[in-house]
Amino acid sequence: MRSRSNSGVKLDNYARIVHQTILKYQDPVTGLLPGSSDQPDAWVRDNVYSIVSVWALSLAYRKNADRDEDKAKAYELEQSVVKLMRGILQCIMRQLDKVEKFKYSRSTSDSLHAKYSTRTCATVVEDDQWGHLQVDATSLFLFFLAQMTASGLHIVYTQDEVDVVQNLMFYIEAAYKVADYGMWERGDKTNQGITEINASSIGMAKAALEALDELNLFGAKGGPGSVVHALADDIQHCQSILTSMLPRASISKEVDAGVLAIISYPAFAVEDMSIVNMTKEEIISKLQGRYGCCRFLRDGHKTPKEDPNRLYYESAELKLFENIECEWPLFWTYLILDGIFTNSHEQVQEYQEALEGILIKQKDGIRLVPELYSVPADKVEEEYMNPHSVERIAMGKCPLKWGQSLYVLGKLLSEGFLAPGEIDPLNRRFSTIPKPDVVVQVSILAETEEIKELLLKNGIDVETVADIHPIHVQPSRVLSHIYARLGRNSRLGLTGRPYRRIGVLGTSKFYIIRNTIFSFTPQFLDHQQFYLALDNKMIVEMLRTEIAYLSSRWRMTGRPTITFPISQTMLTEDHTKLDPAVLATLKKLQDGYYGGARIQMGKLSEFFTTSCFAHLSFLDVKGSGVHHDDGGDDEGSGDGYVHELRHDDDADDLAQYLDHLLAHAAPKKKKQHVRGLGRFKAAATKTKDMVSLMNKAQDLNVHNVNMYLPNKLFRTTQPSLNLNLPDSSASQETQPSEVAASTVSSIPRDASGAIDYGALVQLLKDTQSLQDQADILYILFKDKGMDWDTHLHGQGSTVRALLADLYEKAGEFKNWGLIRMISGMLKKKVEELDSACSDLLAHQKHLTIGLPPEPREKTITAPIPPDQLAALIDEASDNNISVAILTQEIMVYLAMSIRTQPSLFSEMFRLRIGLIIQVMATELAQSLNCSGEEATETLMSLSPSELKSLLHHILSGKEFGVQRSVREVDASPAISIHHLGNVGATKSERAGISKLKSDMKMMDRRVSLTDAVKLDQSFTSSCKSMRSQSVDLENIESGKYRLQSMESLDIPECIPSSRDTRHGQWLRRRRLDGALNRVPVGFYQKVWKILQKCHGLSIEGFVLPSSTTREMTPGEIKFSVHVETVLNRVPQPEYRQLLVEAILVLTMLADVEIQSIGSIIHVEKIVHLANDMFYKDQVDLGADEHMLERDPSTGVCRLLYDSAPSGRFGSMTYLTKAVAVYVQDFLPSGSCAVQ
Structure with missing residues (x-):
């Protein structure tokens, strides 16, 4: 008999440890592991981590097998792993109704349970009696399912189970915007059952999605049907939110040791090495002690001060747990594994030695990893005084199976029984290796042959849709509908992926569907309901943004490919030239560099060898569930569509579904027949085809099929509204006179003085002015409602239909003010409104809509469904349609x-x-030197690209100027925004955004002052002449028919223009910073310090109590939001900013050797004290009353608002004096005076 090798003996020793500490507790029926002897339930997270060491040991035995019995041991260990993983899968499959609900609701009541019965796989507590929603636990299970499958284990047995795993991926794919209870099951640090977005959940979900994407769950024996898919856009959303959060773990936890699992083994979810190192250093510096690491600051779990009889804490008692938090050896096992994967031998040795010193040794020689070490009750005061000084005692589970498993894994790796690649077969450990530069491939497609020739004249050689056969191009919404079929399983009640937009990462691949190659256009070109895509400058700006995003976020094999169609709407009004913005963009793309990315322009067919391909095998014809209509007459069914699959033998229901899916486009424009991409909106003409399609769609389980069909089949044909508008292709020069040709000057009334609606409808028919038609339809909308039939051309001419027609025409003329107004009346919603809201919230930004103060200003702190969000916006806007649409x-x-x-x-x-x-309106009023109402009208009339540019400049903090200009083509007035130099202010002086009035000497190269005045006068006079000839709606007594402007915005009085470029500059800066809630870096941490030296800060009657510091730590986002909430009670942004400056001066006292600076400090009194000093000094210097005019709402001199912070008469000078005077009164006698 052959003797055992040394390695074999060691492996047997580890097998004994694993059996004694983990496997002997495994349930023989379900394969699950109980938490401990007194906690018999099976936690998903603990079970997965516990079995990892068994999996690693099986790999080690298989690799180092001396004898056949070693291979037998390896197999036995493998099957123990499979049994546990399948046990968890069985638990989940009993809750598939929750998986299905949660995909849509993301509600805590619909989440999978976090723990199950070890003996039966059944649930053990009710939905509302535990913090079940723990995305990281479900993600961890999926992650190791992928890793173990890749290593050769066969865990998933049937196609039904494949569909379950696919739906679990849908369950976790939105982790970046799901607030859950986190890996410690308590949610917010206060342990009051409040959910929050957790970095640990997002990171594990990202890792799981990446690990499972394109993985065959049947392993080497599987076919295309057992492959699961993740969407790259969801992965990258998780990545961006994770990057923006770290090193913070959540809103209430500024640091959490649990994040070690995502920055290192097992997840390796963070790609930026600097963020990994920064987060690791934060954890070690703030949480590490002599016995391990705390979970997070002020963690009361199992401390002597915790009341075990209460489930939740009182917020103020969190301070009691400071410096006595329990320390967990578990986290040292993570740091050992981190050292192994980063080849840091010193780190491995340091933490192995430290860990060995605190393990619990049993009589049989086995070393156990205890759950935690706690401060003895009689040593608490000593530990408060000298943190990390007292000897602690082991408490909780011993061993903690999770920690024991990772300890054994670290031993196997450090002693060479396993290589890192063997327990990481999917190569997660390479995530931080820099990726090569991405080259973005762009293929331009012409809608028609005419556009192709037009592009060729400009030196751009492109193809039309007909030229690219057999590649089929579709809009992105089709891809969303295709993916909705992924994971669908009627036997299990699973509906597949919820219909959601597909981002640019998803549309930048080629797709093989039933042996046919598809390419999809980006989502931003697919706006059917909203008006952003009507602006060509906005389209190219979105293209630039998407290309920049692709170049930084693309992680797949092959290059990304963007298909960009050039349509009729991208031409000038006379259809003889390309829109200048579009042409300039195409030229830049040709140059090979655009949006910060390398570009390769070419034809789609040229990109096959270098592109990324995805094979959507789930759409392949299966043996059941899809029925073919063999006897149907398919004549003409494919004619007129982009992909004419009727030429192929497999022209089946899916092909027709994809074709007819495109027929529900926006209201049809009355244009000549177009070919190519214009066929996207072609409508089928045969009722027979439609009925056949409906039957086939039902077989495909396509829901709401009516919405994909042309409206005319199901509605009475409506005659076009004859608005007698000039043809959009007519010379633009003649338009203003034609539009203003109406001579009617008053609203028609009947004998009783009421409005004569019949005559008003006739007036609507006769008038040629777009604005007048909108005004009349607004009256009908307010008085009669959307569905009132005007009978303008017989039955069916409802107000809604006429508004839709007018919307089309306003879109052709690019009349943005009208477009926005009609959009508001039609209750149009941005397609990705809820997605935009969720993105902002996921970056830990709260949103408010409406104007202050509360309750008019509504706060959004969690994602809400699109319809509810739109309703909330309407409510916060006081049902002002202009404000509501602009808010979106x-x-x-x-x-x-x-x-x-x-x-x-x-x-x-x-x-x-x-x-x-x-x-924004104030900026326009000041820069264009016009009234608030005119500025509001100008704001509403800006094109989407101009509005975005203005917003970006306001956010950016750079100097900029705004000038009025007139578009050559568009009906709306325009502005031009340009950067200015640091006129009159150094960079260090600019605390926030500042805009300087343009110095005419600097501007004379652009336009002379007299030219600008003439331009402004001609613009104003043309507007007045147009207004004088339009319908006079302002003479209606009640005024309720007035089209709503944004007068409710209460635009502050504009600063008069002056030759001095500094005049009004600081008032404007404070107004901007106050509105944007912008504060100096480190401001909130300083506020936390000053609160420890007083009883609280009072701001206009609202108190920020010092007890807040007992509930929250200085680095918490939650604390920052709390301070912000109090400051936001102040409605005037410039006054708010002066209060911020006063608090900033106060915080300087935090570092002074004073125990207390009084009880409650009234910050507004300090500001008014400073204001009085400033006023007195200015009067002494001879300033008159006009110069020293006070703001009636606050009593503060406007001149103080407009003072620079520094200097002899600077605001900070007076605020410092005021603080010294104010605080002096509260200092105890004998204390050092503040000079």
Whole structure:
């Protein structure tokens, strides 16, 4: 008999440890592991981590097998792993109804349970009696399911189980916007059952999605049907949110040791090594002690001060747990594994030695990892005085199976029984290795042959849709519908992926569907309901943003490919030239560099060898569930569509579904027949085909099939509204006179004095002015409702239909003011409104809509469904349709900015959209030297691209100027925004945003002052002449028919223009910073310190109590939001900012050797004290009353608002004096005086 090798003996020793500490507790029926002898339930997370060492040991035996019995041991260990993983799968499959509900609701009541019965796989507590929603636990199970399958284990047995795993991926794919209870099951640090977004959950979900994507769950024996798919856009959303959060773990936890699992083994979810190192250093410096690491600061779990009889804490008692938090050896096992994977032998040795010193040794020689070490009850005061000084005692589970498993894993790796690659077969450990530069491939498609020739004249050689056969191009919404079939299983009651938009990462691949190659256009070109895509400048701006996003986020094999169609709407009005913005973009793309990315332009067919391909095998014809209509007459069914699959033998129901899916486009424009991409909107003409399609769609389980069919089949044909508008292709020069040709000057009334609606409808038919038609339809909308039939051309001419027609025409003329107004009346919603809201919230930004104060200003702190969000916006806007539609637009632009430039939003935790709109109008009023009402009208008339540009400049903090200009083509007035130099202010002086009035000497190269005045006068006179000839709606007594402007915005009095470029500069800066909630870096941490030296800060009657510091730590986002909430009670942004400056001066006292600076400090009194000193000094210097005019709402001199912080008469000078005087009264006698 052959003797055992040394390695074999050691492996047998580890097998004994694993059996004694883990496997002997495994249930023989379910395969699950109980928490402990007194906690018989099976936690998902603990079970998965516990079995990892068994899996690792099986790999080690298989690798180092001396004898056949070693291979037998390896197999036995493997089957123990399979049994446990399948046990968890069985638990989940008993709750598939919850998986299905949660995909749509994301509610805590619909979540999978966190623990189950070890003996039966049944649930053990009710939905509302435990913090069940723990996305990281479900993600961890899926992650190791992928790793173990990749290592050769066969865990998933049937196609039904494949569909379950696919739906679990849908369950976790939105982790970046799901607030859960986290890996410690308690949610918010206060342990009061409040959910929050956790970095540990997002990171584990990202890792699981990446690990499972394109993995065959049947292993080497599987076919295309057992492959699961993840969407790259969801993965990258998780990545961006995770990056923006770390090293913070959540809103209430500024640091959490549990994050070690995502920055290192097992997840390796973070790609930026600097963030990994920064997070690790935060954890070690703030949480590490002599016995391990605390879970997070002020963690009361099992401390002597915790009351075990209460489930929740009181907020104020969190301070009691400071410095006595229990220390967990578990986290040293993570740091040992981290050292192994990063080849840091010193780190491995350091933590192995430290860990060995605190393990519990049994009589049989086995070393156990205890759950935690706690401060003895009689040593608490000593530990308070000298942290980490007293000897602690082991408490809780011994061993903690989770920690024991990772300890054994670390031993196997450090002693060479396993290589890191063997327990990481999917190569997660390489996530931080820098990726090569991405080359973005762009293929331009012409809608028609005419556009192709037009592009060729400009030196751009492209193809039309007909040229690219057999590749089929579709809009992105089709891909969303295709993915909705993924994971669908009627036997299990699973409906597949919820219909959601597919981002640019998803549309930048080629897809093989039933042996046919598809390419999809980006989602931003697919706006059917909203007006952003009507602006060509906005389209190219979104293209630039998407290309920049692709170049930084693309992680797949092959290059990304964007298919960009050039349509009729991208031409000038006379259809003879390309829109200048589009042409300029195409030229830049040709140059090979655009949006910060390398570009390769070419034809789609040229990109096959270098592109990324995805094979959507779940759409392949299966043996059951899909029925073919063999006897149907398919004549003409494919004619007129982009992909004419009727040429193929497999022209079946799916092909027709994909074709007819495109027929429900926006209201049809009355244009000549177009070919190519125009066929996207072609409507089927045969009722027979439609009925056949409906039957086939039902077989495909396509829901709401009516919405995909042309409306005319199901509705009475409505004659077009004859608005007698000039043809959009007519010369633009003649338009103003034609539009203003109406000579009617009053509203028609009947004998009783009431409005004669019949005559009003006739007036609607006769008038040629777009604005007048909108005004009349607004009256009908307010008085008669949307569905009132005007009978303008017989039955069916409802107000809604006429508004839709007018919307089309306003879109052709690019009349943005009208477009927004009609959009508001039609209750149009941005397609990705809820997505934009969720993106902002996921970046830990709260949103407010409406103008202050509360309750008019509504706060959004958690994602809400689109319809509820739209209703909330309407309510907060006081049902002002202009404000409501603008709020939606601004929300989308903020989301676009935070995705690409999150740094713009640093130190801003609440985005107040109402105030941002007010500030934008104020900027225009000041820069264009016009009234508030005119500025509001101008704001509403800006094109989407101009509005986004204005918002970006306001956010950016750079100097900029605004000038009025007139578009050559568009009906709306325009502005031009340009950067200015540091006129009159150094960079260090600019605390926030500042805009300087343009110095005419600097501007004379652009336009002379007299030219600008003439331009302004001609613009104003043309507007007045148009207004004088339009319908006079202002003579209606009640005024309720007046089209709503944004007068409710209460635009502050504009600063008069002056030759001095500094005049009004600081008032404007404070107004901007106050509206944007922008504060200096480190401001909130300083506020926390000053609160420890007083009883609280009072701001306009609202108190920020010192007890807040007992509940929250200085680095918590939760604390910052709390301070912000109190400051936001102040409605005037410039006054708010002066209060911030006063608090900043106060915080200087935090470092002074004073125990206390009084009871409650009234910050507004300090500001008024400073104001009085300033006023007195200015009077002494001879300033008159006009110069020293006070703001009636606050009593503060406007001149103080406009003072620079520094200097002899600077605001900080007076605030410092005021603080010294104010605090002096509260100092105890004998204390050192503050000079």
